[in-house]
Amino acid sequence: MTPIEKQNDQQLIAMCQANNDLGFSELYRKYAKRIYNSIHRIVSHTGEAEDILQETFLTVFKEIDRLSNVASLESWIKRIAINKAISHLRKRKIQFAEIDSVDVIEAEKEYDPVENEIFESKVEDVRKSIDFLPQGYKTVVCLYLFENIPQEEIASMLGISHNTVRTQYHRAKKKILLSLRDKIYHE
Template sequence: MFQVDIIEQCKQNNRKAQLQLYNQYCDGMYIVAKRFLKDANDAEDVVQEAFIKAFSKLHQYKAEVTFGAWLKRIVVNKSIDFLKSKKQQLVELNEVHMKVVDAPKDDKWLVDDAITLDDVKLAIKKLPDKYQYVVMLYLIEGYDHQEIAEILNISEVASRTQLSRGKVKLQELLTIKSHGTRY
């Protein structure tokens, strides 16, 4: 059965097709939610809510992007909404998902070699929420400013500004102070 056929059947409330689509995407969407949330149960709840929303809004899916990309955006939005409602800190980042190491040589993301991945994780956690979300979406999830603007309901200019300020703040947090400690 082709994915388009499954989606069409899901639009008609075919429970078997919905279960098939859920099984196909649930693990990947859980990983996305877990990047944002500390607790595994919270991530599972967010994924469940995202699927409920996706199935209820499936008529709005126009196949301009893959279903997975469309669903991922719902999961990211639900995760951010959850964090905002609970005022929780963002979770520790998995080394595999860190794109800081993939930054171009002329990019301002480069940091001193003495800085460890744990230092970067800790510094991102210390960023104010508005910078933290943009940095996470840009670096970890790979969204561009237009997508970040849509997800966070801000302008593209605000996304760029918050990312730029987040970079500066992150660099400040990662700078080795004269007495040999980091913030």
């Protein structure tokens, strides 16, 4: 492990604030993959996600002097990325719409290879179901479930009411469960 790999966030921020290229490189290396995954879940397009990732880190490097709480570095970067992804969707004129009804998937209780294979198949089916949601629903689901952003904050980020977010999440969940209802799993 090189000395730079041992740097904590506070040291990385100080290096970036001093315009140290090694600090910028290490900060990018440390967070780029996780931030990319968050962006990709929202925009679902590799090229667009890569572009937004680059824009995100350009903003991070320009605005790093404004970061006041070192402990929240990753969430600060993620918030910039999510805002950029949402702005990108708005430019594409993605509408946040509405849909219909569902059931619930039971959680797995014990590990067993066969059950694990079934579980992984279900996870893939859920992922595919989320991918087929209208973009507005998909954005709400990804922000709420994968990014753990509260619904009130999602509403603020998207410029829609909390009730709309709640309705879209509920309808997206129903749509996902409806698409899974017809799947037959050998349990």
